[in-house]
Amino acid sequence: MEIYFTKEHEWVKIEDNTGTIGITAYAAHQLGDITFVELPKIGKVVKKGGVFSTIESVKAASDIYAPMSGKVIEANKELDTAPQIVNDKAESDGWIAKIELSDSSEKNGLMNQALYEEYLKENS
16 A cells, blocks of 8 residues: 655545545644534545645635546545544544545655655745
């Protein structure tokens, strides 16, 4: 399993040809208490960098961008009734959706954990 990050604070965990997508703990912390997550529809085709989902908190509403392209194959239904899971476990149980990846080489434009941590240090 590999995990990659975007400069917009999304993550994607890659297992075989499936990407599990969510927002980082940093992003969840910046948003504050999350009150709603709009889950993408199963079967939706998403493009890398395109709006994938929307998340709302007590502070703001934010678009979530797809870190990689693919087709949505699963959404985290738990977030419908418990969106705060994203605050508590943003990079594990708070995942938003899983996609069937259409181009695994897109990961080459993303950051690994060490590069993302360095990015946070330089930009906070």
